[in-house]
Amino acid sequence: xxxxxxxxxxxxxxxxxxxxxxxxxxxxxxxxxxxxxxxxxxxxxxxxxxxxxxxxxxxxxxxxxxxxxxxxxxxxxxxxxxxxxxxxxxxxxxxxxxxxxxxxxxxxxxxxxxxxxxxxxxxxxxxxxxxxxxxxxxxxxxxxxxxxxxxxxxxxxxxxxxxx
Numbered sequence: 027x028x029x030x031x032x033x034x035x036x037x038x039x040x041x042x043x044x045x046x047x048x049x050x051x052x053x054x055x056x057x058x059x060x061x062x063x064x065x066x067x068x069x070x071x072x073x074x075x076x077x078x079x080x081x082x083x084x085x086x087x088x089x090x091x092x093x094x095x096x097x098x099x100x101x102x103x104x105x106x107x108x109x110x111x112x113x114x115x116x117x118x119x120x121x122x123x124x125x126x127x128x129x130x131x132x133x134x135x136x137x138x139x140x141x142x143x144x145x146x147x148x149x150x151x152x153x154x155x156x157x158x159x160x161x162x163x164x165x166x167x168x169x170x171x172x173x174x175x176x177x178x179x180x181x182x183x184x185x186x187x188x189x190x
Contacts (some may be wrong), residue, residue, distance in 0.1 A: 034044040060135060063109050063157040065085045071132075076110060082108050084158035085144075085151070088108035090125030093180020098127070113134055113183070114176070122168075122175055127183065129176040130168045137176075139163065152176065 070083050077154075079085040095104070102115040104127070113136050114129040122128035135155060143150035143165065150164045162184050168175035 029041045060111065060155045065157075065172055070108070075181075077181050078107060081182050082157075082161075085142075085160040086177045086179075087162075088126075088181045092125075093127060095180035095183055095185055096125060096129045098185050100185075100187050102185055104129070104183045104185055106157060106159055106161070107182055107184045109154060110184075111154055112155065112186075113137060113161065114178075116185075120133040120169055122177070124175075124177060126162065127180050128168070129178065130172045132176055139164065160172040169183045 047064045058182045059085045059166075063087070067083065069081055074082060077088065081088055098104075098112045098116070098119070100116065102116050103112045104116065104119070113132055118129040120128060120130055137152040138155050138158075139150050142149045152161050152164055153159060154161060159182060160179075162176060162178040165177060167175055
């Protein structure tokens with residue numbers, strides 16, 4: 027490889043690096059536009075049912091097959107029940123057979139993740155990006171389009187049907 031080819035290769039690589047940093051920055055900026063909500067535990071207890079509080083604020087899990095949203099098939103949007111932030115368009119929902127509403131993707135920047143070791147094995151937990159409410163866990167056993175399964179507690183969601 028001659029010097030000119032090497033310079034073009036490095037410059038091209040730098041362009042890809044700068045472009046990838048720009049894309050990551052754009053995604054981070056989209057997430058930053060979501061204004062955070064902070065409330066005390068007492069305020070959340072007034073706003074949520076005991077089951078919602080257990081799941082959203084104490085990172086609990088509802089019983090499998092207990093949510094009517096697991097069988098919701100209409101067009102619309104699934105949003106955080108605590109703050110109303112839209113998380114999943116209905117087109118991302120699929121039947122996983124797990125007993126919880128499952129989605130193969132999420133609106134960009136609308137959830138935040140962290141590693142959960144509660145069952146001793148690491149899992150990826152996700153929370154509403156606005157209010158921090160626990161929604162569920164994401165697994166790498168979803169359908170081919172993303173390979174992901176956002177396994178959501180139905181009690182942490184509200185469904186907003188499309189207007190007919």
